[in-house]
Amino acid sequence: MVASKKSKIFFFIIFLLPALLLYSLFFIKPFIEGIHYSFTDWNGIVPEIPLSFEKTEFETEVLAKMKSPKHLAVVKKYYRLDGDFYRLTNWISEAGKPDRQLTNTERQKIKKALKTVGISSINYIGFENYKQMFTNDIRFIPRFEKRFLYNEFEDLPETIEAKAFHKYLLNNIKDPADKKWLLTKYQFDATAKSYHLLPYTEAEDERLRTILAQNMFENKFIPGVIGFTLFFTFFNVVITNLFALLLAMILDTKLRFKNALRSIFFLPNVLSLVIVAFIWSFVFRLILPPLTGIPIWLGNPDIAPIAVLIVSIWQGAGYLMVIYLAGLQTIPAEITEVAEVDGANWFQRFLHVKVPLLVPAFTICFFYSIANSLKMFDLIFALTNGGGPAYATTSIVIDIYNNAFLQNQFGYATAKAIFLCLIIIVITGTQLFLMKRREVEL
Amino acid sequence: MSRTNLQVDEVLQKRIQIKTSSPKRLAMLFVEIVMCALAFIFLFPALLTLVNSFKSHPEIVMNPFALPTKLQLSNYANAWRETNFPVVLANTFLITLGSTIGIVLVSSMAAYVLVRFKWKISWVIFLLFTFSMVVPFQAIMVPLFANAKSLNLLTILGIIPIYIGLGCPLAIFMYHGFIKGVPLEIEESAAIDGASMFRRFFQVVFPLLTPITATVAILNVLWIWNDFLLPLLIIPGQTLQLAQYKFIGQFRQDYALAMASLVLSASPIVLFYLIMQKYIIKGISAGAVKG
Amino acid sequence: MKGRIVKGWLFLVLVGLFICNFQGVFAAKKVQLDLFFYKQEIVKEMGELTQAFSKKYPDVEIKLEIVPNESMAVLRTKMAGGNAPDIIQLQSYASVFEFAKAGWLADLTKEPVISKVVPSTKTAVTYNGKVYALPMDVAGIGIIYNKDIFKKYGLKPPTTFSELKSVCATLKKNGVTPFAGLFKANWSLGHFISMVHTSLAGDKLMPWLEKMNQGKGSFADPINKAELFKIMDFYKANVDKNAAEMDWNEQQAAFASGKAAMMVQGLWSYGAAIETNPKLNCGFIPFPTSDNPKENKLFADVDSTFAISATSSPEKTKAAKLFLEWLATPEAVKIWVEKCKLVPTFKGADVSSMDAPFQDLVRYLNDGNTNPWAFAMYPVAVFEDACKNGAQEYMFGRKNADQVIKYIDDTWKREIKK
Incomplete structure (x- = not known):
């Protein structure tokens, strides 16, 4: 180029300015203000200057x-x-x-x-918000929690399986006197391998109830908000990518109606989330129970995360498929033909010829899906009424939303958002670093 | 060669073909059937929405999978009226069109200089743009709104620059990958002609970017058309997605109207997608993979 | 060359500035008010109400802003951006107090319209001795029951907990689900736990609330913990099997179709049920928690209120006050009662045209036979997070009684520390 350095700089600035200006105004500035709030105790309601x-x-x-x-x-x-x-x-x-x-x-x-004169509605509290995330937020980090198996207002269980009796009840009782007494009330039945309740008096009823209510529990692992988000991200990234790659490989062959199929698989990206959440809640309530025998999907805390995952895979696969398809089409036909002549079978051709050439597509797809899964909000929010049931599908961003707008902890919520950004940077950064090295130039 | 000979030859050849490829064809047929079944699952929500949009609310609630007993065209009339459809459609159209054109122009220019001037600062600015992809919108929502308010942007036209600011990073990312693969020679011949940078970009480079421009445009149209939270804050009730949201909420869910208005609001975008879809694959193959 | 580029940019900037301002240029002399409301069951009806107002006062135009599910998030974001709507519909008690405390609401104490409401409703909007909102409607949460099903099995509406138990047993025996459930969203269970808690607490409610707000005491203090959770268990045992997946619509469908004989709901759901099945014949009673009929009062209180932003321009504030004054006129009350189907708070309002369940509600109100909506008096986060989620987690077997109570207590302590 024959342009002088000065005019180069001039063009550089002129071309870049509009994008950079709008980006700074509507992204960088709000983000920096967010960082600033993350060090304050602002509750999100009190105005900056008292009215x-x-x-x-x-x-x-x-x-x-x-x-x-x-x-x-x-x-x-x-x-x-x-x-x-x-x-x-x-x-x-x-x-x-x-x-x-x-x-x-x-x-x-x-x-x-x-x-x-010391009047301000927003006070700096240093790293207090960041500390609170790990010390004083029972929903956030993974943990073990007592899940009580007997509710003191229920009738006393007539029989308890021997294994459960030892594991969930006897081992938890600290007081040896209680232990001994309990064994006089529950009798071991060797043939049925279980304990049976013996007749008891009104006075003993109370003691039995207290012992059972306080000691019959299992230590259940609760993934918490972080645990759910990581679980969701891992499976969403792996399954969606595999599924998308499979679709792309099939649609890259001489299949009939492959053009129509491509459009159809991309369709979930075109529809608004309102439709998606709407229809899937019907599917989970009316179609899947008779098909699978699992009666309750979105309403069951143990199954809802999987239900959310299914919808997310269904929605995301089409987009990634298009990228993989594009990657496959950049592979010249001669290369695969040469491999075929050399006697490589279908799988060898795929593993040793196509996969290395697809690494750039993998890099992009993984980056997209990791970042988007960690940031997942709308779909889950719409499907499970904002992260339910019983917090089982609360992703980090939903948690941030709840903190900020339902629980009056705006400063704390932004601290969580900054923490999330760091997690995403670390994970996607590692992924990009590892995968970029493996890219093969044609 | 006599006529009969030719015929025998053809028959023979065909036989050989069938013999060698019939297992493969069978496998192919099997794959085709599986794919069609899969396609049905992917089409299902759209179909179900369409069917239910012709039913009354009680009918939908009682059995969403039944066919309509009587076509309730009044759903469409009511949804049209209650959402003030022509007005919100025009608003959404204006916002989507303006923002997409803005994003395409602003990002292609920025990406172009970021690729062509191989300075350190270019790399830093590119990374700065990429950074936005890891930040959830909820993290900037409140300050962003305060910003928009102080700049008097709480209007239909005011939301456009916000969309450009938020949408340009992904577009720059995609353009960046594509421009890296565009050969320099064409440009250089234009430079020798003495064309200015501006003219060179718009007359020579920009036309070369058509495939990726189509992809960027389509993806942004999809995003902006279906976007919810930003317009909810900036211009409540004035876009398609917001206008129909009143049918679906905690204390009032009118499925019949909701379904009809979903069909109304989704049909322009589905139509647009079907017309444009061949560009998506072309564009992505040209651009994103080289990220 | 460069000159042309600069000129080009200048032109673009000018066009941009013009575009940003043209809305201001064309704005007529009309006063435009933004009215923010969350009650989405009356979207259409609110439109009729404001149109009737604009007909009378042509120079005031009211723009409705409806935000159904995320109303609090949107309202807060707007206020944080210094852009409060001129008229704000707020839930009674804590929401009003919260915004009044932050200084967002205009003082309405001396407005004439405030003297027109039933005096007892003012407590729901009075913070530090000043009235910050106009109470608009009284709503009740209780049992809506299907009179036809009750008649078919010879049942009488229960007045005690024991009677309720036997009613449920009879229904179950005949294959009718006693309660149409709504467990998928957490808000209905939040109402339920607070309703039962309030009913059990009786007279101890107010002193207990005061103690809680001083940072002392526990959710379990004014009641017998076992009774509360026994009623929760009872409720769980008598709803549909798949209540965990039932949301508003499914609940309405189950009740309206006669699959279930009762539902524990606010009376605002009556409209949806009757729309699904216009032949429905309903009654409305308190949820009995005690075997003494006198202790079973209806859980009814002021629901929505209208407040005026303290940051609106003087001109808009004046117009907004005019709107509130107009709401008390017979013309407005008529729309409120007949179209919106809400029980007004104005003295002597004519409610004779309302359906039977509303007449039941009005009767309880007139007899003073009601419990206040305690949940609206808890700090907002206590109800929104701890009560709603705690109750839901209890129903799903994720937390036991003590864990629920501890969660509520901890949240409460955190909230009052602020």
């Missing part, structure tokens, strides 16, 4: 304490007495002009002035 003060509070806490006359003037200008309150004049009427709202610079001035 009103009680009369006496304002006089003693603000007016009396504020030293700088400049700041005092600002505060007096914008807060006017109205009954028992000093209210922020949010709307300013100036002669000859329509009413206008406070500008951003004016807001900043007020904020600054109030800060000098």
